Amino acid sequence: MIDEFDKSLELGFQDQMEAIIRRLGQARRRILLSATDNPHIPQFAGGEGFYRISFLDKEEALPDGxxxxxxxxxxxxxxxxxxxxxxxxxxxxxxxxxxxxxxxxxxxxxxxxxxxxxxxxxxxxxxxxxxxxxxxxxxxxxxxxxxxxxxxxxxxxxxxxxxxxxxxxxxxxxxxxxxxxxxxxxxxxxxxxxxxxxxxxxxxxxxxxxxFHLPQRVPAPAKPLWATIYIGKGKKDKISRGDVAGFLIKQGGLERGQIGRIDVLPQWSYAAVDSQQVRALLERLRGQKIKGVRTIYTLAD
Structure with a gap:
């Protein structure tokens, strides 16, 4: 299954897609996905023996929402x-x-x-x-x-x-x-x-x-409700989202409702916290260890 196949063709990745499909010789189905109709189906997808399934509404360019x-x-x-x-x-x-x-x-x-x-x-x-x-x-x-x-x-x-x-x-x-x-x-x-x-x-x-008519006077730019902090450890250090959340609660003194999305990547992590708490939080985390390891905690901007 290859998503956005039409864009991949447009960007010149036909050889790479063909190489992937050739290595999957036992695959019973080859599925190409796109949000828009594309009249060109590449030969490696099965030549002329393909079925086109469309969920697009021919009368509308956009959903009702x-x-x-x-x-x-x-x-x-x-x-x-x-x-x-x-x-x-x-x-x-x-x-x-x-x-x-x-x-x-x-x-x-x-x-x-x-x-x-x-x-x-x-x-x-x-x-x-x-x-x-x-x-x-x-x-x-x-x-x-x-x-x-x-x-x-x-x-x-x-x-x-x-x-x-x-x-x-x-x-x-x-x-x-x-x-x-x-x-x-x-x-x-x-x-x-x-x-x-x-x-x-x-x-x-x-x-x-x-x-859409813009008003003569507009409000000042809105301040975000959340702030993102960078944590210098990730999956390779056996850090999980639960580890980050627990660390922010125990060592950081936050409540659960003051913690938003947490992303743990291979070498580092990001966590969203209440923007009104972030500076005091970083002070409390200075020098603290996460899973027994010291690392960097800073505002991601």
Whole structure:
């Protein structure tokens, strides 16, 4: 079973996928998955002897749970419009999609400089930086993830409430995959298309759109309810999520309700804690051992 096979073909991984399938000679079924229809089925998947099973609604580009809005930007550079929008959205989890890594860096730095709790995610970042960004966004220690279309596939993050298209999607496939990050399963979410003075809502999205009017005065950027701490030990040190939770309660003095998501990775761990407790917590953890081993505890930012 290969997920997102169409994107893998687009990125030039046909030889790698074919090599994997050839090594599974005893496999009785070969299943290729995608959220959008793809007329091209590679020869290695079984030639002409395949069945196409579609759960897509031919009449609708989006599930009923997504509401789409057009947000007009008076300037070609949409930074101010984006900032005002995320201020209105407050602590809601929002993904901001752009087409280029350099644009992600520029927009992410702009939002951070204006007090927005935002992190960046694109293919040019080191693996540890990407993992840290996903944890912080997933656990709620930042409210905004600024990203390329790398985040449009394969990420299943609970509770994403908004998808913001800073750069308009170039085609319907990109539009569907980006919006698919919200309203998962039977959930509800919103998609916002930021439209500059010389742009138009794409035809494939036009019928879905409602106009969203930003208020004249917007609130200050919302502070996250959670903070993420970095712990310098992980699975290779036989650390488990239970070990981390117990450590934060016993040595850190936290209550269960003050601990959020915990991710234990091979060489380090991340834990979400009540943002109002984090600085006092780090003071209490200084010099403490987790499972008998000293390590680093610091704010992951």
């Amino acid at each position: 997504i509401t789409v809005y057009e947000v007009d930007s008076p300037q070609k550079d949409k930074l101010d419009t984006l900032l005002r929008l995320v201020c209105v959205l407050g602590t809601q989890k929002s993904l901001v999609f752009l087409g280029f890594r350099e644009s992600v860096e520029r927009v992410g730095e702009y939002l951070s400089a204006h007090g927005v709790a935002a992190v960046m995610f694109h293919g040019g970042l080191e693996q540890q930086a990407r993992e840290r960004a996903i944890h912080r966004f997933s656990c709620g220690s930042c409210n905004v993830l600024v990203c390329t279309d790398l985040a449009a596939r394969g990420l299943d993050i609970d509770g994403v409430e908004n998808v913001i298209h800073y750069h308009l999607p170039p085609d319907r496939v990109t539009y569907v995959h980006r919006n698919g990050r919200t309203a998962r399963w039977d959930g509800h979410g919103s998609a916002y298309l930021l439209v500059g003075p010389q742009e138009r809502v794409p035809e494939f999205a036009d019928k879905d759109c409602h106009t």
